Amino acid sequence: MRHIYTLKMLVAGFLYLAAGIVTAEAEDKPNIIIRSEETVFTVNAINNATTTVKTKITILNPNGDHRAKLYVPYDKLSKVNTIKGTLYDANGKKVKQLKNSDIKDVSAVSNSSLFDDNRVKVADLIHITYPYTVEYEYQTTSKNMMFYPMWIPLDEENLKVESASLRVEMPKGMKLRYHEKNLAAKVKQEATATHDVYLWEVKDLNPVRKEPSGAGLEELVPIVRTAPTEFEVDGYQGNMDxxxxxxxxxxxxxxxxxxxxxxxxxxxxxxxxxxxxxxxxxxxxxxxxxxxxxxxxxxxxxxxxxxxxxxxxxxxxxxxxxxxxxxxxxxxxxxxxxxxxxxxxxxxxxxxxxxxxxxxxxxxxxxxxxxxxxxxxxxxxxxxxxxxxxxxxxxxxxxxxxxxxxxxxxxTPDYGINENVQRRTISVKLDDKGNGKAIVSTLYTGLQQESRSDVMHHYKPDEQKKWIYQQTKIPAFEITNFTLEQKKERLPSVTEKLELDLRQSATISGKRMFLTLNLMNKWSYAPEPLENRKTNVVRSMAFLDLDTITYELPTGYTLEHKPQDAVHKSEFGEYKTSIKVDGQRVTYIRSLQMGKGTYSKDLYPKYIEFLNQIIKGDSQQVVFVKNIP
Structure with a gap:
């Protein structure tokens, strides 16, 4: 199926969608200022429409240069009528007028495409000194009336919009359907002798910035989606009501x-x-x-x-x-x-x-x-x-x-805590220098098996080994043997088996041995606190990790310190550890389950606290003292 965003580009140019952002305060400096942008979508008939876009954009630094390029896609069912462009320097002096010979016409065919009529006209007015301003005006005509505009004036981070508008002109008797979100002002309706007119306008939209574990862009910025009722594509008529x-x-x-x-x-x-x-x-x-x-x-x-x-x-x-x-x-x-x-x-x-x-x-x-x-x-x-x-x-x-x-x-099916499981058992034999040999068996199911499934099917054995090295979070080790085995069931699984040589898995200091129990699954990140968080906390994946590690120590060591077993529960999940020492054998059991969903922004401090508890728990050590005759 032709990708939906390709057709939206015909109306609004490339959309720069970014996840997890919120409206920012004045201290967030923009890279780009849209001085003005006018999009006019005129439906001429059930099977034909024209889009005209006029925009004036100031580029403040190199991070905004991408907006000085214009991409206008087209295909068998659409055409580009005109493209005009002008470049101005910081003083408003005209530097360059876009010529037809400056506009490139390139294929948009992807590597996986054999039959594809998608093409793109590309104009480039990037300048060498900042700030500079570009003006573009272009017009397209489409015979594919399944798609009406989706308008996102604030469509990327570090962008300021001074003024932007969407105008949709519908022939009398044709019904426009629309969906508004996060708008300060709703649609204005007007009429001409031949068309019903729908107008949306925004002004002075501040830049946007990301918040950790926050909502996506489409939840936070003004968006207008429009759609037809009756439409026609290449002789096929339909209804989308x-x-x-x-x-x-x-x-x-x-x-x-x-x-x-x-x-x-x-x-x-x-x-x-x-x-x-x-x-x-x-x-x-x-x-x-x-x-x-x-x-x-x-x-x-x-x-x-x-x-x-x-x-x-x-x-x-x-x-x-x-x-x-x-x-x-x-x-x-x-x-x-x-x-x-x-x-x-x-x-x-x-x-x-x-x-x-x-x-x-x-x-x-x-x-x-x-x-x-x-x-x-x-x-x-x-x-x-x-x-x-x-x-x-x-x-x-x-x-x-x-x-x-x-x-x-x-x-479609949801995949939760009981489906997205990592179940690992490790046996480690340590020597007097703290080095060790480990045998690891890990069962991954559901979403947790996907990356390894991809590696199995698309990487050669030496590439698989290199990938496993990159994914294995142990300070110093060597893989002496590995296997990957998949079961292709409705809930697929991959079993990964590793044989590892570990260097200084335990630290020897004088007569003491310090052993960090969590060998391969340490949590390492907690977001920074925010005094004035604006969005809810969003977690997109639920999972369950179960790790059981058995260490066999060399003879002659006696336990000096063992951390207490831990249980930490929160609205976001549950973390538990258990440590048993039986002579020279240490058994460490860790479980972590995390839910998914949207949580109140007021719980953000508790989210950070819960993650920090995991980080602290995963770094705990047992200490042994060597018996000296």
Whole structure:
């Protein structure tokens, strides 16, 4: 599916989205000042619109130079009519007028794209002395009316906006739908002889800065989203007034594209002949898909939203997310299993869609197989992901099921404390110099296994070893052996086994041995206190870590000091440690569970306190004294 932000760029240029920021006080100095910016979106008909943008931007230092570049994307369904630009020095003297020959026209094709008509016109007015000011004016025309503007005037950190506006002009009789957020002034409505006019304006928006563990940008700054009711794309008409009607439009794009060759149908039916349950059929078809196909982005006109035929993928062995999902749906249908395509906003850091504002908020397609209360989600673009696993890429968010009856929102699985587990056991044998040999076995599940799964499937053995070195937080060690083993289940897991030589794992000072018990899983970060925090505390991942470490000391040592067992509980989680000494054997057990969610900003000091308790607990030592005859 063509990425949603590509089309938003046609209206507003590149969006610089940053997570976790808040409105700042005057002491936060900007890198950029938008003196004025006017965006006019004029709908000419159900299948045509024009966007005009005029902007004047002052660049104060090199950190703002990126805003002196203009990127205007276009494709088969859109064109760039004009681009004008002027550069002024600090005294307001004109330095340069943009010429047509200065404007570059480059492909926007990604490495994973085979068919892609996305292109970008690039203008560059970066200057060598500061401050300087650039003025740009450009106009585009689009025939893709699925997408209306999303307006974020304050779209990055260290940006000040003196004045910005969005004007939407709708022909009489055409309905505009919009969603406002964090606006000081709501929409103003006007009318001309031919159009209804909607106007949003902001003034004197201060720079923004990040707060630790804070809310994302879209929660904090003024945003206006707009969307059509009736629309047309490349001859296909649709309605976006509800999720049901939008799903009907997508279903119409998919109709008649699921036919498979007769020999393929017979092959599939033979392949699942021994399957005793629908789940077994699904697993066999999904494994066949992963072994036969590969992902290739296809972005040609309506092909950004309409899948290639299943027969094409069957013959060629490749397709984009739409095509591969459509192909999998066709294969399951051939073996008697019903399924539905589902639009979703994918991405590890993506927020959920606005469920109360039906619109094109999606950038990916999955397949959903109903299975009672335990439906199965299939990521059809991956050759590695386990059937039924959504993970960080598509988990814990809403998707739009596409059915002949229309669209229906459904939530993908959430992954919480009991799913995202790290369970580790370590056995360490120490010598008289504090060096040691360790045998480590760690089971990772859910979100905690994803990075190692990626390493397993995409790195060579020597690269895997280098990566494990980088991830293993021990001061001095050598990996003498390692293995990674994955179980591809609905909750996938990776087991990592290490054999390590440890240098000075314990510190020898005179007759004493100082042993820091937490070998591999020390918490090291707590955010700085804030006197006037403005946003709630946000934690995006829940997890459970369980570590059991057994140390075998050399003979001749007697315990001198052992820390007390610890239990620290807070609204954010629970931390526990247990230490047992039995002769020359020390057993250390640590557990840490952290929840996810949004917590009151008033709890921020308690959050810091809880993390500091973990840091202190993870640095505790036992002390032994050597018996001297």
């Amino acid at each position: 509800s999720w049901k009607s939008y799903g009907q439009f997508i279903d119409k794009l998919n109709q008649g594209r699921d036919a498979l060759p007769a020999e393929t149908v017979l092959k599939l039916q033979s392949m699942v002949a021994g399957a005793k349950t629908p789940e077994e059929k699904i697993q066999k078809v999904y494994e066949y898909l992963q072994g036969k196909t590969r992902y290739v982005s296809i972005q040609l006109g309506i092909g950004g939203w309409q899948p290639f035929e299943a027969s094409f993928v069957d013959a060629k062995g490749y397709g984009d997310c739409k095509a591969l999902t459509n192909y999998t749906q066709a294969m399951l249908k051939a073996v008697g299993v019903n399924s539905y395509q589902a639009l979703i906003r994918a991405g590890d850091d993506e927020d959920d869609i606005l469920t109360d504002f039906p619109s094109s908020q999606f950038n990916h397609v999955l397949l959903y197989v109903p299975n009672g209360d335990n439906g199965i989600w299939l990521e059809c673009t991956s050759q590695d992901v386990a059937a039924g696993y959504n993970g960080s890429h598509t988990g814990s968010r809403h998707a739009l099921l596409v059915t002949p009856e229309g669209g229906k929102l459904i939530k």
